[in-house]
Amino acid sequence: MSQDPSMLPTVHFGGALRGMWALVWAQHCTTRAFIRLGLGAAALGFLMLLTINSGNEKGWLEWVVGIYLHFLIPLTCLNVCGSMMRAEVQANTLSFLCTRPLRRHTLYFLQYLCHVGWLQLVFLVGTLALFAVGAVKQIEGLGALLPMMLLTQILAIFAWSALAGLLGLVHQRFVVIGILYWLVVEMGLGMVESSNINQLSILRHVHTLMAQNKMVLSVMVEGESQWAAAAPFTAGFVLIGATLFFLAAGAALFTYREYLPSQEAGQQ
Amino acid sequence: MSTASTTPVIQAAELSRWYGIVMGLNNISFDIGPGLTGLVGPNGAGKSTLIKIITGQLRPSDGELTVFGMQPWNNPDVLREIGFCPEDDALPDRLRARTWLRGLAMLSGIASSAAPDHVDAILDRVKLERVHWEKPLGQFSKGMRQRVKLAQALLHHPRLLVLDEPMNGLDPMGRQDIQRILKQLAAEGTTVLISSHILHELEALCPEILILNWGRVIASGSQLALQRRLQGTEANLHIRCSDPLRFTRVLFEADLLLGFDSTGDDGNEGGLDLRVKDPRRFSDSLVDLLTDNNIALHELRSRDRSLQDIFEKMTE
Numbered sequence: 001m002s003q004d005p006s007m008l009p010t011v012h013f014g015g016a017l018r019g020m021w022a023l024v025w026a027q028h029c030t031t032r033a034f035i036r037l038g039l040g041a042a043a044l045g046f047l048m049l050l051t052i053n054s055g056n057e058k059g060w061l062e063w064v065v066g067i068y069l070h071f072l073i074p075l076t077c078l079n080v081c082g083s084m085m086r087a088e089v090q091a092n093t094l095s096f097l098c099t100r101p102l103r104r105h106t107l108y109f110l111q112y113l114c115h116v117g118w119l120q121l122v123f124l125v126g127t128l129a130l131f132a133v134g135a136v137k138q139i140e141g142l143g144a145l146l147p148m149m150l151l152t153q154i155l156a157i158f159a160w161s162a163l164a165g166l167l168g169l170v171h172q173r174f175v176v177i178g179i180l181y182w183l184v185v186e187m188g189l190g191m192v193e194s195s196n197i198n199q200l201s202i203l204r205h206v207h208t209l210m211a212q213n214k215m216v217l218s219v220m221v222e223g224e225s226q227w228a229a230a231a232p233f234t235a236g237f238v239l240i241g242a243t244l245f246f247l248a249a250g251a252a253l254f255t256y257r258e259y260l261p262s263q264e265a266g267q268q
Numbered sequence: 269m270s271t272a273s274t275t276p277v278i279q280a281a282e283l284s285r286w287y288g289i290v291m292g293l294n295n296i297s298f299d300i301g302p303g304l305t306g307l308v309g310p311n312g313a314g315k316s317t318l319i320k321i322i323t324g325q326l327r328p329s330d331g332e333l334t335v336f337g338m339q340p341w342n343n344p345d346v347l348r349e350i351g352f353c354p355e356d357d358a359l360p361d362r363l364r365a366r367t368w369l370r371g372l373a374m375l376s377g378i379a380s381s382a383a384p385d386h387v388d389a390i391l392d393r394v395k396l397e398r399v400h401w402e403k404p405l406g407q408f409s410k411g412m413r414q415r416v417k418l419a420q421a422l423l424h425h426p427r428l429l430v431l432d433e434p435m436n437g438l439d440p441m442g443r444q445d446i447q448r449i450l451k452q453l454a455a456e457g458t459t460v461l462i463s464s465h466i467l468h469e470l471e472a473l474c475p476e477i478l479i480l481n482w483g484r485v486i487a488s489g490s491q492l493a494l495q496r497r498l499q500g501t502e503a504n505l506h507i508r509c510s511d512p513l514r515f516t517r518v519l520f521e522a523d524l525l526l527g528f529d530s531t532g533d534d535g536n537e538g539g540l541d542l543r544v545k546d547p548r549r550f551s552d553s554l555v556d557l558l559t560d561n562n563i564a565l566h567e568l569r570s571r572d573r574s575l576q577d578i579f580e581k582m583t584e
Contacts, residue, residue, distance in 0.1 A: 011377035019374025026367045092358035099323050100375045101348035
């Protein structure tokens with residue numbers, strides 16, 4: 001079984017990504033998970049059908065932006081990506097990953113990419129459900145909105161997931177920390193109009209991207225400066241920059257900090 | 269522990285590790301060479317801490333530990349050569365054995381096209397029955413879990429295999445299987461480090477022993493050398509001879525006997541358990557004492573041969 005050192009396998013990022021993909025998807029892609037996903041999308045659609053009148057663009061957009069982009073996406077990212085490493089620590093299965101011939105930051109990137117891949121699929125299904133309801137309710141301009149909606153949610157999922165991954169590494173009560181972050185930075189600092197500190201808010205940049213669509217601009221923007229249609233590229237770059245920043249911070253933390261199940265009790 | 273002819277696989281120099289104010293390992297130095305080595309110590313001795321440092325899951329607080337000359341933390345070049353089988357039973361219960369191992373194989377550098385056959389070969393090697401290969405790990409018995417944990421440690425052909433309590437939960441047949449596999453691996457050139465509290469199994473398996481207690485190395489080396497070291501002060505022997513009472517008197521007079529206990533019920537031919545002072549002098553003068561006193565020796569054997577005895581004496 002033992003081999004000459006030169007014969008030992010070299011791990012390439014692509015191969016390792018396939019390996020992690022297989023593990024993460026096998027964990028997520030269960031019949032139960034698909035039933036849950038289907039029921040969730042159906043429940044969302046059903047509630048929208050009940051509460052939106054035909055042709056009521058504002059009502060439909062309030063669901064899309066106010067519920068879906070504001071709450072559902074950030075909370076799901078927090079739950080899924082916050083626990084991607086933390087759950088391994090708590091289940092005492094991290095040693096199986098950490099003893100693979102990979103640098104710790106590579107391991108973290110792999111976990112992030114695979115979990116984000118899963119989330120992108122989940123929210124693609126969710127978005128299609130939203131637009132199906134929109135079509136049933138005869139909302140106009142859906143075709144023009146869909147590309148911008150998909151681009152925005154893809155960027156937002158990357159950013160929220162990177163933040164969630166970092167929070168998951170910081171503390172096992174990452175959900176509480178995430179909600180506090182959301183209240184302080186997104187709902188607090190993000191609403192401050194007298195200073196550029198509001199640029200820290202991810203939601204603000206999500207709004208900016210969505211406002212590139214005429215329907216969103218005409219229905220949602222009135223009197224609210226945070227919905228400015230200006231500088232969409234800046235908003236996109238900020239979201240990408242935030243993703244890279246949170247990802248790098250999480251990778252650095254995972255590289256330098258030891259994670260042991262025995263320490264979990266001490267963190268409580 | 270290593271000899272001049274073998275390069276140490278694991279070297280620790282003034283290695284310490286503490287958790288806050290609690291000392292896990294206290295300034296220990298040792299070498300572990302190729303072959304099978306047993307890591308022994310009571311609970312809290314620092315075995316798991318040491319294993320986690322060797323496998324790159326923890327960093328030393330002070331001092332240095334190298335595996336194949338390199339530090340293991342965050343070092344793929346070392347981790348590529350280490351297989352680790354943890355003590356804990358935790359496995360990703362929703363995954364099937366094959367799926368899990370294929371994923372880990374790819375993470376270990378096995379090409380995705382080769383991974384399925386590779387995993388099947390490893391599962392055959394650890395003798396996990398084929399009927400269980402597609403079952404979720406959550407349905408596995410403790411013994412099956414041990415086998416699949418060993419399989420994941422062997423995926424990338426490590427040159428060093430570190431096992432924490434690998435016999436836990438295995439039935440006698442399973443233990444024999446694992447022992448056979450480990451011996452085979454050692455014969456093929458893999459260095460195997462086994463932590464276990466089942467001392468008689470380590471005794472049969474590991475010629476080399478490292479004993480830890482309270483975070484310190486209290487003894488290391490071959491079982492034989494440790495035994496000799498202990499025998500420097502006293503030895504426990506069982507003897508059967510033609511005149512046990514006279515023999516004990518002779519030993520007392522020669523200042524060689526610390527104590528004795530008669531174990532036989534057949535009169536003068538009975539056995540004696542002896543606590544002998546200065547075993548080297550005893551062995552040098554035994555023949556003369558028997559001949560001079562016309563005593564016939566029927567049986568002489570050491571009662572200090574077990575690893576349990578070494579362990580108890582070293583940790584008392």
